[in-house]
Amino acid sequence: MTLKRKLSMVLAASAVLVAASTAPAAASGGHSPTWRLTDTGSTAQFRGLAPVSSRVAWVAGSGGTILRTVDGGRHWADVSPAGASDLLFRDIEAFDSRTAVAVSIGEGEASRVYATTDGGRSWRETFRNDDPAAFYDCMTFLDRKHGLALSDPVGGKFRILATADGGRSWTVRPTAGMPPALTGEFAFAASGTCLVSAGGKALFATGGGATARVFTSRDAGRSWTVAGTPVPSGPTAGIYSLAVRPSGEAIAVGGDYNAPTAAPDGAAYLHGRTWKIARTVPGEYRSGSAWASRRVALAVGPTGSDISRDAGRTWTRFDTGNFDAVECTSDGSCWASGPTGRVARLTH
Template identity: 30%
Template sequence: MRKKLFFFSLLTIVLSCKEQILKQGSKQITFTKIISEEIYNDSISIRAIVLDSNQLWFSGNNGKYGAIDLVTQKKFRGRINKDSLHPEFRSIAKTKDAIFILSVANPALLYKISNDRKVVKLVYQEENEKVFYDSMQFLDTNFGVAMGDPVSNCLNIIITNDGGNTWQKIPCDKLPKVEEGEAAFAASNTNVMLRNNKIIIVSGGKKSRCFVSEDKGNTWQVYNTPIVQGKTMTGIFTADFYDENIGFIAGGDYEKQEDNSNNKAITKDGGKTWQLVGQSQGFGYASCIQFVPNSKGKSLICVGGTGVHYSNDSGNTWKKMLEDKDLYTIRFQNDSIAYAGGKNKIVKLTIEY
């Protein structure tokens, strides 16, 4: 009788655990495998991609940009030349009406491309020996933000309120002052994030901080982070926010790409406070971090100099999923499919749970 009672109790516990796992959703447990399939190849460095319905748009160096139809696999290639200049485009963003690509270095060139690809229009140009734009995002049809390295004593930030047709620079007297040697890295178009009316910007270099505006850039607060800093090539290289509160920053020392200490941190209060996680484990130098959709802010993927890594516990522990060190930026189509751009290629990543 005791054996029967023990067996019945054990079965009840097992069934209860199974039911709890099902309630949590199996896609929050763990990845078992990531399958990588190359879908685009060219002589190009791709650090900016954006998904628009069933299309993937990308931009890169040598003035190159393009689109891939993810259903038919039909590819479009475009190239922009301005005089003898072949711009390097490391920022890309979209609205329902157009795609925008923004170049680094002097002169900064921001182009608006119609959805049908027939109209390519220069909508903003900035000339300054220090100009270097790092990232751009749109919140909706009208409001967009681009940010770059300081040209004076503040981060270089421009905004649009008319869908990208015109752009205005936020003057330095309305922005926080930067520290000496503080800038940003155009690693994966993930330095600026928009969540409702909130703008979140991260910096790197000799100072790694988080700049937050709750009112679309009118006022700002600045918060320190524990990410490694102090040298030109250290700091936050990438960030993502699951919602207005849960965010993750990553980076490291570009010159010591295997170093995986002090290079990952999480916030749960919108960027005000940050806690280091995953110390001395997982990835080293990080080029791009992204939350997995529908994971309640628990699951993340990172691409960078030590391969593709995955965490299902808010960044506390990590598992290497792919050895590929030539991926620079990644975006999710859904919780099972992501696309990543990098050195001479774009790959489709199919996630098995």
């Protein structure tokens, strides 16, 4: 069994070892936000999260489970694809209440893409990986038609899968424009945010090697540049999540899932073209991040949630509950998802 496979299994199981309290912690200054849990009726671990608005959201996770709400989380419908119970969904992208694309992870044929246009009543498998060396981690859409999915290195380079028709078909991109991977380098399939996009740019983050790095593409994933970051990297450490704004502002969070309560330099922000460690970091492993507004960002992990009100320069804990992923929508609604069916909305 490869280290990557072991990592995905440990990520799936580790959440049960962390307390699931949602009691908010004290925050300095202003009013502290609070997560309000919804009743999903599921015990799956939801690392895939795709809110569309304050009313519509999708989650995807273990056991091939996909749920959808159209009433703000008061009711959740199980819209899981048929025959997918052995799959681990780690990312889902949704455009509205009817249209969504989900990716499952794993070596070889375990990496697949499914798409629906009828609210999950039916799904079509639109890609199945046939390369035993590939392992797809996460996915992003630059617009409703153009999307990318990221695989760990194959033949010494990260692999990009692309769609130009909203996920109905996919093509493996040539790797001529991809810089070489470092020894041991890979991406973390922890929250569906190891690959993100905004403003015509796509970014993906890594760990596992000597340096945690961020790759950037300005031509829809055909060519990439790469920059090192000061976030510590190692066999199970690095950047687990990115969040980027159309203006180009970006944040990165991570740490080491094997040491969830210690991540001294586990958050960074992009200053020009240079990544800098935040002045005040969450201090613990964080697997998900999102922009809530122009200056406000959120980060979540198994030991709590943090908020930054200065574009990632400083972070303050506001909750001690266990979440894997966080996403915010254009109408200002923020959602989080995690183990044992946990899905919550942010209240102020």
